[in-house]
Amino acid sequence: MDISDLLKPYDPTLNEPKILERWQKDGAFKPRGKGKPFAVVFPPANVTGVLHLGHALTIAIQDIIIRFRRMQGYDTLYIPGTDHAAIATQAKVEAELYKKEKKTRRDFSREDFLKMVEDYAANSQSAILSQLRTLGASCDWDHLAYTLDDKRSFTVRTAFSRLYKMGLIYRGTRLVNWDPKLQTNVSDEEIEWREEVTPFYYLRYGPFVIATARPETKFGDKYVVMHPKDERYAKYKHGQKIEVEWINGPITATIIKDDAVDMEFGTGVMTITPAHDAADYAIAERHSLDKDSVIDLQGKLLPIAGEFAGQHISKARQLIVAKLESKGLVEKIDEKYIHRVAVNSRGGGVIEPQIREQWFVGVNRPFTLEHSEIRGLEAGSKITLKQLLRHTVESGQVKIIPEHFAKTYFHWIDNLEDWCISRQIIFGHRIPVWYRDQEVYCEISAPSGDGWTQDPDTLDTWFSSALWTFSTLGWPEETPDFKKYHPNALLETGYDILFFWVARMILMSGALLGQLPFPVVYLHGIVRDPERQKMSKSKGNVIDPLDIIKKYGTDALRFALIYGNSAGTDMAFDEARVRGMKNFANKIWNIARFVLTNAPDEVSQKQSASETEADKAILASLETTIKLVTQNLEDFRFNEAAQGIYDFIWHELADKYLEASKNQLKDPSQAENTRYLLRYCLKACLRLLHPFMPFITESLAPLLGEKNLLVESAWPEK
RNA sequence: GGGCGUUUAGCUCAGUGGUAGAGCACUUCAUUUACACUGAAGGGGUCACAGGUUCAAAUCCUGUAGCGCCCACCA
Numbered sequence: 001m002d003i004s005d006l007l008k009p010y011d012p013t014l015n016e017p018k019i020l021e022r023w024q025k026d027g028a029f030k031p032r033g034k035g036k037p038f039a040v041v042f043p044p045a046n047v048t049g050v051l052h053l054g055h056a057l058t059i060a061i062q063d064i065i066i067r068f069r070r071m072q073g074y075d076t077l078y079i080p081g082t083d084h085a086a087i088a089t090q091a092k093v094e095a096e097l098y099k100k101e102k103k104t105r106r107d108f109s110r111e112d113f114l115k116m117v118e119d120y121a122a123n124s125q126s127a128i129l130s131q132l133r134t135l136g137a138s139c140d141w142d143h144l145a146y147t148l149d150d151k152r153s154f155t156v157r158t159a160f161s162r163l164y165k166m167g168l169i170y171r172g173t174r175l176v177n178w179d180p181k182l183q184t185n186v187s188d189e190e191i192e193w194r195e196e197v198t199p200f201y202y203l204r205y206g207p208f209v210i211a212t213a214r215p216e217t218k219f220g221d222k223y224v225v226m227h228p229k230d231e232r233y234a235k236y237k238h239g240q241k242i243e244v245e246w247i248n249g250p251i252t253a254t255i256i257k258d259d260a261v262d263m264e265f266g267t268g269v270m271t272i273t274p275a276h277d278a279a280d281y282a283i284a285e286r287h288s289l290d291k292d293s294v295i296d297l298q299g300k301l302l303p304i305a306g307e308f309a310g311q312h313i314s315k316a317r318q319l320i321v322a323k324l325e326s327k328g329l330v331e332k333i334d335e336k337y338i339h340r341v342a343v344n345s346r347g348g349g350v351i352e353p354q355i356r357e358q359w360f361v362g363v364n365r366p367f368t369l370e371h372s373e374i375r376g377l378e379a380g381s382k383i384t385l386k387q388l389l390r391h392t393v394e395s396g397q398v399k400i401i402p403e404h405f406a407k408t409y410f411h412w413i414d415n416l417e418d419w420c421i422s423r424q425i426i427f428g429h430r431i432p433v434w435y436r437d438q439e440v441y442c443e444i445s446a447p448s449g450d451g452w453t454q455d456p457d458t459l460d461t462w463f464s465s466a467l468w469t470f471s472t473l474g475w476p477e478e479t480p481d482f483k484k485y486h487p488n489a490l491l492e493t494g495y496d497i498l499f500f501w502v503a504r505m506i507l508m509s510g511a512l513l514g515q516l517p518f519p520v521v522y523l524h525g526i527v528r529d530p531e532r533q534k535m536s537k538s539k540g541n542v543i544d545p546l547d548i549i550k551k552y553g554t555d556a557l558r559f560a561l562i563y564g565n566s567a568g569t570d571m572a573f574d575e576a577r578v579r580g581m582k583n584f585a586n587k588i589w590n591i592a593r594f595v596l597t598n599a600p601d602e603v604s605q606k607q608s609a610s611e612t613e614a615d616k617a618i619l620a621s622l623e624t625t626i627k628l629v630t631q632n633l634e635d636f637r638f639n640e641a642a643q644g645i646y647d648f649i650w651h652e653l654a655d656k657y658l659e660a661s662k663n664q665l666k667d668p669s670q671a672e673n674t675r676y677l678l679r680y681c682l683k684a685c686l687r688l689l690h691p692f693m694p695f696i697t698e699s700l701a702p703l704l705g706e707k708n709l710l711v712e713s714a715w716p717e718k
Numbered sequence: 719g720g721g722c723g724u725u726u727a728g729c730u731c732a733g734u735g736g737u738a739g740a741g742c743a744c745u746u747c748a749u750u751u752a753c754a755c756u757g758a759a760g761g762g763g764u765c766a767c768a769g770g771u772u773c774a775a776a777u778c779c780u781g782u783a784g785c786g787c788c789c790a791c792c793a
Contacts, residue, residue, distance in 0.1 A: 009755055200793095212793065225793090262792050270793045279791030340792095404722065408788065411721055415789065499788095530730085532786090564731050564740065568723090570786090574730050576742045583755040594752035639732060643740070658752070 010589035012553025012582070016695045020133055023698075028711045029138040031077045038074035039485035040066055041468055042132070042139065043493045043501065044083035044147055047121040048092050051131040052535065053527040053561075053573060054494060056545040059135045060558040061524060061638060062492045066138055067691035068633050069489070071715035077485055079472045080132055080139035082125045084148035086428040086461035087190075091182055091347030093117045093427075110426050117427045121148075131546065136554050136694045138711065143481075145472045147464040148429065155471035156464050157432040157444045159512055164433075164442045166367045168385065168511060169421070173357045175274075175281040176420055177342065180299040181349025184424035185356060187460060188417065189500055192345035200337030201321065202267070204329045206244030206253060208233075211266035213339045214273075215324065216317045219247055219305045220292040221271035225283060228257040230268050247324060248306040258283050276353050291355060299352055313352075359422035359431060359457070361385070361507075372514035379514065388510045389413050389503060398506060400521045401636055402568040405495060412499050419504075421460045428458030466504035469517040486513070490520040495568055498523065522636050525570040527561070532572045548578055555693035556582040562692060563642045584646060585696050588689070591654055592700045595682050598665055599675035602705050612670060614660035615677055621652045622681055626716050629688050645688050653681055679704060684716045 023029065040062055045051060062078065070076040090105075093116055097103050105113045125146065132139060145152060163169040176185040202211050208224060224242075226233045236242075238257040243250055253271075260283055261270060274284035274291040284291050294304055301316055303309045308316050324330050342351035363385040372379040376395050377388070390413050392398045393406055400406045422431060434441040434452040441447045446454065464471070469491075473482040487509070491502065502521055509517035528534055529541040536542065548557050560578040565571045625648040632641035657677075664674040683704050690697040690710045701710045 008753070010753095210793080214793090260791075260793095265792045272793080277791075277793080279793070282791060408722060411789065415720095496788095526787095560741090566732070569731085572730060574742075577730070579755080580741050583753095586755045587753065590753035590756090592752085597752070643732075647740085654753085655757080659757090662751090 008586075008590065008593070010586040010696065012555060012585065012695065013550060015699050016134075016136075016549075016554055019695045019698045020136075022709070023138070023711060024133075026709060028709050029078065029140050030142065031075050031140060032070075032712075033075060035073045035075040037077070037484045038066075038069045038489040039077040039079065039473075040489055040492065041079045041472060042081060042137065043497070044081040044145070044465055044468060045128050045132075046083050046085035046088060047124040047128070048085050048088045049124060050127050051135070051545060053543055053545050053548075055131075056135055056557060057524055057527055057561045057565075057571075058493065059132065059137045060561045061522070063135075063137050063558075063694070064562065064633070064638060064691040065490070065492065067694060067711065068715065070138070070711065071687065071690070071713060073714070074489075075484070077143065077481075078137065078139045079143045079145065080129065080137065080141065081145040081468070081472060082121075082128055082147070083465055084121060084146065084428065084461060086423060086458065087182065087184065087186065087344075087346040087348065087425055088461075089121055090117055090425050090427040093120050094182075095347065096120075105426075114426055134549060134554060135545065136558065138694070143472060145468075147461070147468070147471075151474070152464060152467075152471045153429055154444070155467050155475055156429045156459065158476045159467055159508065160432050160459070160463075161442050161444055162512060163361065166511070167362075167365055168367055169359060169361055170365075171357060171359055172418075173355060175278055175353050176356050176358055177344075177351045178297065178354035178356065179344040179348040179350075180297065180352050182344065182347075182425065183297065184348075185354070185358060185420060186344050186346065186348070186351070186423070187420050187462075190345055191342045191351060193340045194343055196339050196341050198337055198339045200334040200339075201324075202331040202333070203324060204331055205246070205269075205271060206242050208269045209267045209331050210269055210271050212270075213337060214317075215320050216301070216308075216313045217273045217276050217294055218271060218320075219301070219308075220275070220294050221246070221273060222251055222253050223256050223284070223289055224253050224269060224271050225256045225258050225261055226269045227259055227261040227263045229259075230261075230263050232268065245327070245329070247320060247327075247329075254289075256283065256287055256289070258286065275355050278353060281353070281355075293355065295352060295354075297354065358420050359433075361419040361421055363389075363416050363418055367511070369511075369514055374510065374514060374516060377510075377514075385507055385511060386413055386416060389416075389506055392506050392510060392516055397516055398519060398521060401523065402566075405498060405521075405523055405568060409498060409503065412503065419460075421463050422455075422457040423460055424457055426458065428461060429464060431455040431457050431459060462500050462504055465501055466508040467512075469505055469509060470513065475513075487516050488518040490522060491518040492522045492524070494526060495523040496526060520636075523568050525565070525568055528570055528572050530572055530574060532570075543573060548575070552578045552582040553585060553695070555585050555695050559584065559642060559646075559692050562638045563646070564639055566639055567636065584650065585693060587650055587654060588685075588693075588696060588700070591649070591658065591682060592703065594658055595678045596703055598661070599678050603672055603676040603679065605673070605676050605680075611673065612660070612664060614657055614664065615673065618652060618657040618677065618681060621648060622684055625652075626684065626688065630715070633691070642692055645685070645692065649685050649689070653685065657681065686710060687713060687716050 045055060066076050066078045094105055177191055178185050198213050200211060200213050201215050202209050212218060236255045238255060240255040242253050244253050272280035272283055274280045275293045276295055292304060293302055295313055296302055300310055300312050301308050344351060366382045366384055369377055369379060369381055369383060375397060376391060393409055432442060433455040434447055436451045469488050470482060470486050473485050475482050505517040509515050533541055556578050559581040625644055628644040629641045661674050661678055664670040686697040686701050698710045
C-alpha cells in the first residue's frame with residue numbers, strides 16, 4: 001500500500017478485513033514469552049446465539065487494555081472462549097424443536113438429543129469466534145477454550161471431587177426452585193420475578209379466615225399459623241388442635257405461633273404449604289412440621305387432592321374455588337391482588353418449588369485452606385466460603401471498579417445461601433458421582449467394578465465458568481501457563497454477572513488454589529437501546545454489532561462505545577455517536593494524506609534553533625497527551641483516555657499544527673523540521689490510538705515507515 | 719421491606735473542592751487549496767430542590783422529590 005491507496009473518504013469495510021488477515025498471518029496476538037505476565041480472559045460467550053453490543057463493549061475495553069499492555073512490553077495473553085450455557089442452550093434447542101417439528105426432548109434418546117444440542121452449540125460457536133475477530137479482539141486463538149470441551153471437563157471433575165472431599169459439596173434434601181416445563185431445578189440467582197394481577201381468596205378455615213392467591217395448593221394445609229403477639233388470636237395456644245371443615249372434608253389442624261407472620265397482612269392468619277413455598281418451608285423447619293407434597297414434578301395434583309388428583313394446577317384452580325364456594329367456605333375475593341410469580345429466566349417456565357435431593361456448595365461450612373497466597377488467610381486455617389468471599393474484597397486484595405459495587409457484593413454475601421449446583425437437564429457436565437447400593441463414589445473418573453451407576457444430573461453452567469481463570473490455563477496440571485498467568489491480571493465484565501460469575505470465581509480460586517483469581521475487577525454497564533430499554537429478542541430492539549460495523553467500521557464502533565462512558569454506568573446506544581467516530585477515523589486518514597504528501601520520506605530531526613512557536617506548542621501538547629492517555633489507561637478511565645487522544649489529534653494536530661505547517665513548509669529554514677515533526681507527531685498518535693482504533697492505525701503505520709506491526713510496537717513514552 | 723445508583727446544554731453523556739465540558743443537533747460565515755465524513759466563529763445550562771460545611775460546592779454532609787437497578791420467605 002502507498003499513498004495512492006489513501007482514497008477518500010476512508011472506507012473501513014475495505015480496510016479492516018485486510019488488517020485482520022495480516023494480524024492472523026503474523027500470529028501477532030500470541031504471548032511474546034518475555035515481560036511481565038498479563039492475562040485477561042474473555043467472559044466465555046454463551047453458545048445460545050451470536051454476540052451483541054454488550055459483548056462489543058466488553059471486547060472494546062478488554063482489547064484496549066491488552067493492546068496497551070502488550071505495547072508497554074507485558075507478556076500479554078488474551079484468552080477467547082465460549083460457554084455451553086447448559087439450561088439456556090438446551091431450552092433454546094427444545095424451543096426450536098417444538099416450533100419446527102412439534103416434538104419435545106422426550107421424543108429422542110438422551111444421545112440423539114444431546115447430539116442436536118451439541119451441533120447447535122458448535123454452529124453458534126463458530127459464528128461467535130468470527131465475530132470476535134471482526135471486532136478486533138487480539139486474542140491468542142491457540143488458547144481457545146470451551147466450558148464443555150475435554151480439558152475443561154477434566155478441570156470440572158477435578159474441582160468437584162476435591163470440593164466434595166473438602167466437605168464443601170454435599171447432597172441434601174430441601175426445597176428447590178423446580179421448573180416443571182424444563183423438568184429441572186434452577187438456582188436462586190436464575191429466577192426472575194414477574195408481577196401478575198390475580199384473584200386473592202379469603203377462605204374460611206374453621207374459626208379463622210385465611211387468605212391465599214393459590215387455593216390449588218391448599219389441600220394438605222393442616223397447620224394454621226399466627227403471630228405469637230397477635231391479641232386477636234390470644235385464646236388459641238401453640239400446638240392446640242382444632243377440627244375444621246376443609247376442601248375435601250374435615251381435617252385436624254394444628255395451631256402454630258410464629259413471628260414470621262405479618263399481623264398487618266390479610267387477616268393475620270395463614271395456613272402453610274411447606275412442600276411448595278419457601279416461606280412456609282422455613283416455618284415448618286422451625287417447628288419440625290410435616291411437609292406433605294401436593295403437586296408432582298409435572299405440575300399435577302397428587303392423591304392428597306382427592307377428587308382433583310391428576311389434574312394440572314393451572315386448570316384445577318377454578319374447580320377448587322367452585323367447590324369451596326359451594327361449601328360456603330369463600331368469604332370474599334379480592335380481584336386486583338398483585339402477586340409475584342417466579343419464572344426461570346433461562347427460557348423456562350413458572351417455578352413450582354419442590355422438595356428434592358440435590359447437590360449443594362455449602363457456603364457456611366468451615367473447611368481447611370490447605371495452601372494460601374491470600375493475605376490474612378493462613379494456610380491451614382479454617383474458614384467458610386462466605387468468609388473467604390468477604391475477606392478477599394474487604395482486604396482490598398480484589399479491588400472492584402467502580403468501588404460502590406463492593407457494597408452490592410457484600411450485601412449479596414450477607415444474604416447468601418448454599419448454592420444448588422445440580423440440574424436435571426442433559427446438556428452439561430455430568431456429576432462425577434457414582435452409586436452402588438449404599439456406597440457413594442466421587443472421583444475424576446468412574447470406579448472399577450460392576451454395579452455402579454452415575455448420578456444422572458448435570459452441573460449448573462456457572463460451576464464450570466467459575467473455574468475459568470485457571471481451567472483455561474491447564475489446571476489441575478501445573479502447566480507453565482498456569483504458573484505464569486494465574487492470578488490473571490484483571491477481570492473485566494458486566495456488573496450484571498457480578499454474583500453469577502465474579503463472586504464464584506473468587507470462591508473457586510480461593511477454595512481450590514488458595515489464590516485470588518485476579519486483583520482487579522472492572523465492571524462495565526449495560527448497553528441499552530436508544531430509549532434506554534434493555535435489548536432483547538422478544539422486544540425486537542436488538543442492535544446487531546455487525547450491522548453497525550458494516551455502516552461505520554469496527555474502529556468507529558469501538559471508539560463510540562468507550563467515549564463518554566464510565567465504569568458501571570449503563571449507556572443508551574446512539575448511532576449518531578458512532579457516525580461521529582467514523583468521521584474521526586476519516587479525519588486521521590486525511591491527516592495521513594497530508595503528512596505523506598508533504599513529508600513522504602523519513603527526515604532526521606533538525607536542531608531546536610529553527611523551532612517555531614507552533615513547533616514548541618505541538619510538542620508540549622503531545623507530551624501532555626501521552627502522559628494523560630497513559631495515566632488514564634493505567635487508572636481504567638478509558639473514556640478520558642479516549643477523549644484525550646481524540647482532542648489532541650483533531651484539535652491540536654489537525655486544527656492547529658497542520659494549518660501552521662502550511663506556511664512553515666514554504667520557509668526553507670523551517671521546512672525540514674516541520675516535515676520531521678509532522679511525521680513524528682502522527683506516528684506517536686497512531687501508537688496512542690492503536691488500542692482504541694486498531695485497524696486504521698495498523699494500516700497507516702507502514703506508510704510512515706513503521707517496520708513492525710503496530711500491535712508489536714512500543715507504547716510512546718515521550 | 720432492605721440495599722445501591724442516578725438527576726449537568728435540545729438529545730446522549732463525561733466531569734468529584736478552585737472562572738461549567740464532549741459527541742450529536744442548532745445559528746452565521748467560508749466553497750472545495752489534507753479532509754464537506756471540512757474549517758472558523760457562535761448560541762444554548764441559576765449542574766433536580768432545600769439546608770449545611772468551606773475563603774471557595776456540580777463536586778463534601780443532611781434532608782426532600784423524581785427516575786432506575788439489585789436483593790428479600792407479605793401468605
